[in-house]
Amino acid sequence: MLKLARRLSIRSASRRFLILLSAALVTLVGCTALPRPANEVTQISTYPALERGLYDGDVTYAQLAQAGNFGIGTFDGMDGEMIALDGKFYQARFDGSVIVADKGLETPFATVTFFTTEQRFELAEPLASYDLLKAYLAKIAPPTNRPYAIRLKGTFPYVRIRSIPQQSKPFPPLADVVAQQATWEQKDIRGTLVGYWFPQYLSALNAPGYHLHFISDDRQVAGHLLECSLDSGTIDIDYQDRVTVRFPQTAAFGAADFSTKP
Numbered sequence: 001m002l003k004l005a006r007r008l009s010i011r012s013a014s015r016r017f018l019i020l021l022s023a024a025l026v027t028l029v030g031c032t033a034l035p036r037p038a039n040e041v042t043q044i045s046t047y048p049a050l051e052r053g054l055y056d057g058d059v060t061y062a063q064l065a066q067a068g069n070f071g072i073g074t075f076d077g078m079d080g081e082m083i084a085l086d087g088k089f090y091q092a093r094f095d096g097s098v099i100v101a102d103k104g105l106e107t108p109f110a111t112v113t114f115f116t117t118e119q120r121f122e123l124a125e126p127l128a129s130y131d132l133l134k135a136y137l138a139k140i141a142p143p144t145n146r147p148y149a150i151r152l153k154g155t156f157p158y159v160r161i162r163s164i165p166q167q168s169k170p171f172p173p174l175a176d177v178v179a180q181q182a183t184w185e186q187k188d189i190r191g192t193l194v195g196y197w198f199p200q201y202l203s204a205l206n207a208p209g210y211h212l213h214f215i216s217d218d219r220q221v222a223g224h225l226l227e228c229s230l231d232s233g234t235i236d237i238d239y240q241d242r243v244t245v246r247f248p249q250t251a252a253f254g255a256a257d258f259s260t261k262p
C-alpha cells in the first residue's frame, strides 16, 4: 500500500514536472516569437509615434534579432542611433562612441529585415552629395511603391553624421530631440550605408523617402547620415514584399492622440 502510494506520488510528480516543462517551453517560444519570412520588413512602432515623443522601448534587441539582421532604429529614451549590419546591432551614441548594443536593451523604434541582395550595382561615377546619391538610387532602383532596403559599401571622401542625446520624461517631440543633435564630419573614410526607401503612402508607418545610417569599416564611426560624397561603391538593393508592424504595448502609445500634428 505504501509502495503503491509512493509510486503514485512519483508518477504524479513526474507528470507535474512535464506540465511545468511544457508551460515553460510555451512561455519561452511566446516571448521570442517575431516572424521571419523572406523579403519582410519588420517595423517596431511607427514614425508618427516617434514624432510624438513615444520613446519607451518595449522590444529587446534579442527579440529584434529574430526579425532581421539588417536595419536602422534607435534605443530606449532615444539613446543614440542604431545600425544593424550582418546580424550585429551597433549603438552610435551622443558622445561619438560606437558599441555593440547589449541584447537586453530595448528599442522604441526600428526597421529591420533579413537582407538578401536582389539587385547589385557598381557605382558608375563619383557623387558629390547626398542629394545626388538619392537621385542616383532613384535611377538605378526606381521606386515601385514597395519599400526597399539599401546597403552601400563604399569609399567616402566626406560624410556628415549625427547622433542624439538620451531623453528623460516627459519626453519632448522628435523635432526637439533632433535640435539637440551632435554632428561629426569625416574625410576619406570607408564604410557602409544601411537603410531604406519608403513610399509616401506608407508615411503612417515610416518616414517617406530615403533614410540611411553610416558605419565605418572599422566600426568606430557611425550615425544617422546628413551629408556625404562618394568615390566608389557597391550598392545592394532588397525590395520588400510585406511589412509587419509591431505596435508598442505601452500605456503611452494607447493614450496617444494621432489626430493632431505632433
Ligand SMILES: [Zn+2]
Pocket: 072, 081, 211, 212, 213, 224, 225
Ligand atoms: Zn536615422
